[in-house]
Amino acid sequence: MSEIKSFAGRVRVAALEYHEKGRDFSAADIADKMGLQTYREKKSVACALNDLRHAGEILRLEKGVYRYIVKQRKPSKEQVMWWHLQQGAVTVEHLMLMADVLEAYAVEWLNNLLRLGVVRSYENGTYRLIDRVEEMPKNTRKAERLKGIRESKKALALALREIARARASVERANTLIEQAESDADMGFEKK
Numbered sequence: 001m002s003e004i005k006s007f008a009g010r011v012r013v014a015a016l017e018y019h020e021k022g023r024d025f026s027a028a029d030i031a032d033k034m035g036l037q038t039y040r041e042k043k044s045v046a047c048a049l050n051d052l053r054h055a056g057e058i059l060r061l062e063k064g065v066y067r068y069i070v071k072q073r074k075p076s077k078e079q080v081m082w083w084h085l086q087q088g089a090v091t092v093e094h095l096m097l098m099a100d101v102l103e104a105y106a107v108e109w110l111n112n113l114l115r116l117g118v119v120r121s122y123e124n125g126t127y128r129l130i131d132r133v134e135e136m137p138k139n140t141r142k143a144e145r146l147k148g149i150r151e152s153k154k155a156l157a158l159a160l161r162e163i164a165r166a167r168a169s170v171e172r173a174n175t176l177i178e179q180a181e182s183d184a185d186m187g188f189e190k191k
Helices: 007-020 027-034 039-054 077-087 092-099 103-115 140-185
Strands: 058-062 065-068 119-121 126-129
Touching: 007 027, 007 039, 007 065, 027 039, 039 058, 077 092, 077 103, 077 126, 092 103, 103 119, 103 126
Parallel strands: none
Antiparallel strands: 058 065, 119 126
């Protein structure tokens, strides 16, 4: 695990340790755990705890006593669609309504599952899982699209370098032409 560098991140880790032990804590407890000694450092802990409280990660039980609460993450739109698909037959409209997605997104998601052989589509516009699959398959279309974007950027960078080289060559040629014209105007000829 990489080392936490931000002060708030270090406060969060210390608070999480108290949570794992099932204990509440104070700002002084966190400062001691972090090895802080000066008033200024301890005051910073109190400010960080206040920020974490506003972010919903820490609950203030009473003045000076806190409890770390594990923040529940909202499921992604794909996870919501997957859950509904596992419950039975779904339609594009059903997924749009339940997962709050655009029609194009629901269609793309279902087409990816069709391509992977995970779902079957029926004439009435419904989709069903072919077999009971617990884990949602990865959307390989995204990876393919990102790979295409990276390759396009690489090709564009190469083309821009070639254009820069060509432009430099044209500028050198123009300079030589201007110099030759200037020499010709002055009556000098190259031998």
